[in-house]
Amino acid sequence: MRMIKVGVLGAKGKMGAQTCLAVEEAEDCELVARLDLGDELEQLTAAGAEVVVDFTRPEVVMDNLAWCIEHGVNAVVGTTGFDDERLATLRALLEKNPETGVLIAPNFSIGAVLMMQFAAKAARYYESVEIIELHHPDKVDAPSGTARRTAELIGAARREANAGPIPDATTTSLDGARGADVDGIRVHGIRLRGLVAHQEVLFGDTGETLTIRHDSMARVSFMAGVLLGVRRIGGTPGLTVGLEHFMDLA
Numbered sequence: 001m002r003m004i005k006v007g008v009l010g011a012k013g014k015m016g017a018q019t020c021l022a023v024e025e026a027e028d029c030e031l032v033a034r035l036d037l038g039d040e041l042e043q044l045t046a047a048g049a050e051v052v053v054d055f056t057r058p059e060v061v062m063d064n065l066a067w068c069i070e071h072g073v074n075a076v077v078g079t080t081g082f083d084d085e086r087l088a089t090l091r092a093l094l095e096k097n098p099e100t101g102v103l104i105a106p107n108f109s110i111g112a113v114l115m116m117q118f119a120a121k122a123a124r125y126y127e128s129v130e131i132i133e134l135h136h137p138d139k140v141d142a143p144s145g146t147a148r149r150t151a152e153l154i155g156a157a158r159r160e161a162n163a164g165p166i167p168d169a170t171t172t173s174l175d176g177a178r179g180a181d182v183d184g185i186r187v188h189g190i191r192l193r194g195l196v197a198h199q200e201v202l203f204g205d206t207g208e209t210l211t212i213r214h215d216s217m218a219r220v221s222f223m224a225g226v227l228l229g230v231r232r233i234g235g236t237p238g239l240t241v242g243l244e245h246f247m248d249l250a
């Protein structure tokens with residue numbers, strides 16, 4: 001069997017450590033490099049890495065990806081912090097290295113991908129929608145990448161359906177009381193010891209509500225998606241945003 005040579009960036013972190021275990025256990029993958037803060041990226045090419053999995057931090061991930069693309073190393077990225085500007089930068093870099101593939105996945109859990117897809121499908125049928133994301137208190141970014149992506153998908157579906165503005169009579173409020181506005185959708189963040197990664201999407205219309213909830217109770221929940229990305233990215237040049245593209249959902 002051909003083995004995929006994998007390097008992990010952020011290997012000492014919560015997700016990086018879990019990814020190293022998953023790659024080591026996968027019968028078709030070989031973990032050839034585990035790098036963390038302060039390590040030289042050249043170790044990746046020296047070890048012959050074909051795919052790099054990045055679980056680092058929003059402030060360093062773009063430099064890592066620029067290096068990977070320049071050196072023709074495919075990348076599977078779980079790190080958050082991607083907006084339209086960053087995605088445009090990646091597309092421009094990939095145009096110069098068209099053989100290389102980059103997957104940006106805001107969430108690798110299969111259930112979370114389904115939750116986002118279900119929410120996008122429901123969006124056109126409800127006047128109101130808000131998102132609550134709930135995470136462990138060591139998370140550095142808010143709102144979560146998953147919540148941002150969900151809001152963007154819902155916003156796009158509402159625009160396509162010519163939905164009007166979401167009703168909200170609030171005229172006075174304390175800062176933050178109504179959450180962050182992401183693409184016209186209110187997003188609320190909870191940080192609580194004991195949680196891992198959870199999200200509720202609440203829809204409402206006259207006389208009914210619909211709540212779509214997903215819970216990741218352990219980080220192993222992300223690993224099937226990470227390995228799917230590792231296996232598929234070598235045959236998918238260019239930029240792919242969202243694991244749904246590798247799940248026959250989009």
Ligand SMILES: NC(=O)C1=CN([C@@H]2O[C@H](COP(=O)(O)OP(=O)(O)OC[C@H]3O[C@@H](n4cnc5c(N)ncnc54)[C@H](OP(=O)(O)O)[C@@H]3O)[C@@H](O)[C@H]2O)C=CC1
Nearest residue numbers: 010012013014015036037055056060078079080106107108
């Ligand atoms: N897409 C998905 O499914 C998921 C995405 N995430 C995202 O993944 C990212 C990491 O999360 P998590 O593992 O919890 O965070 P951690 O803080 O536990 O891990 C990040 C690791 O990256 C290290 N690091 C920092 N800078 C660099 C660098 N330049 N090169 C290599 N390593 C570096 C950190 O070192 P140090 O601590 O010394 O700074 C740390 O060991 C976050 O953006 C998070 O939101 C998390 C879960 C699932």
Ligand SMILES: O=C(O)C1=N[C@H](C(=O)O)C[C@H](O)C1
Nearest residue numbers: 080106107139144145146197
């Ligand atoms: O930091 C985390 O833990 C997570 N980050 C990702 C996000 O911001 O959406 C994915 C998941 O929610 C866990």
